[in-house]
Amino acid sequence: MADPQHTRDRILDAAENLFFHEGITTTGVDRVAARAGVAIVTLYKHFGSKDNLLREVLTRRLHAWTRHWDDAVAAAPCPQERLVAIFDAVETFRASSGPTQWCCFLATASERPTPGDGISDPVFELIHQDTQLVTERLAELAREARCQDPATVAATLLLLYNGVLASLLRGAPSDPITRARVTARLLIGSCTDGGAPPTTTAGSG
Amino acid sequence: MADPQHTRDRILDAAENLFFHEGITTTGVDRVAARAGVAIVTLYKHFGSKDNLLREVLTRRLHAWTRHWDDAVAAAPCPQERLVAIFDAVETFRASSGPTQWCCFLATASERPTPGDGISDPVFELIHQDTQLVTERLAELAREARCQDPATVAATLLLLYNGVLASLLRGAPSDPITRARVTARLLIGSCTDGGAPPTTTAGSG
DNA sequence: GTTTCATTGTAACGAACGTTATACTAGTTC
DNA sequence: GAACTAGTATAACGTTCGTTACAATGAAAC
Structure with missing residues (x-):
């Protein structure tokens, strides 16, 4: 032992x-x-302490999530699909990390009193770090996919991403990841120059 | 007194x-x-008891939310906009109910241990009731707007709705309600007969 | 074989929390 | 003025929780 x-x-x-x-x-x-x-x-x-334990749990989870997302992006065949890869990552991440029902960072934020004024809460720092990671990365991928307005596309994808997480908690709609993928492709297709967006989005489910 | x-x-x-x-x-x-x-x-x-207090808070909130949504739907000029009205309702509801940062039902669900087996938790009943209300109503509005696939449209709008709530908690993207509205209109336009939407057809997942 | 290290079991402290009992105040109604 | 109502103040009970102190076990290291 x-x-x-x-x-x-x-x-x-x-x-x-x-x-x-x-x-x-x-x-x-x-x-x-x-x-x-x-x-x-x-x-x-x-x-x-318990708070320290929570901090380390969130840290580990942030790293694991980043790794999953990296892999999903790397596996995507084209810049447009690299943008959508975030939803593949949610799927594999959930499959790998057991029955955790929903986003740890959002759950933590909802349970924790918002730190007042100038007080810095290391746990809230982590939550903010997660938000920033997702935001910046989506914007970068949107630029690479030559979207007309990368910031807007990133914001909308972040909205969908948040929607997936909350939906998994709520239990509805039933297959939010698929819905998010379809919607994301529709959005990306409607705002990229390059392409006649694919008419069938049967997708890499 | x-x-x-x-x-x-x-x-x-x-x-x-x-x-x-x-x-x-x-x-x-x-x-x-x-x-x-x-x-x-x-x-x-x-x-x-505290639990009873929580139950009554949620009940009152569910009624208030329903009323706001009713008003927003009634104020919308056309069937398509009646579908989007849910996001107007979120806006006015938030403005009226002070600085409550996010959806009470999702917050409750994330803090509360899932009731095991056949045990019925009245608070979880309320959460489920909220979910069902939103789901059914969106589907009904989608039918009235003559969407090709009302169930899919409703599911996607529910996804966006959940996304708005989670985004308000997370603080990003910055204006999720506007983003949700724009995305919803794009979606609705692309799947109703009436409009001349972008060429993409959303696959039915 | 002693030292070191990771771990365990028990017990307890102090604080916070949900909840209740008791006794009291002030306004309303008849 | 007696009865009733809505609310207050204080104190306490039992529990749970985060946290720590103390004494002990067993395996590896030299």
């Missing part, structure tokens, strides 16, 4: 599952420890 | 503001009472 990294990962896994399945405040540290199969003391030796 | 209805409303206002600004679990009953300017005992005389 005694592999610190393995223990650490198990705790992070348990926290991620519980926090974003049952709520962060609702989930006690004891339940996280129990789920991970470790003692509470071990959890505190590794992370120091 | 001594107007029970007024007291009741004040408590509901305070609860709505605090619950969906700082989180439900995070907000204590004492803070709600203090914000409403009433004693904790009065709060319990009126609502019996």
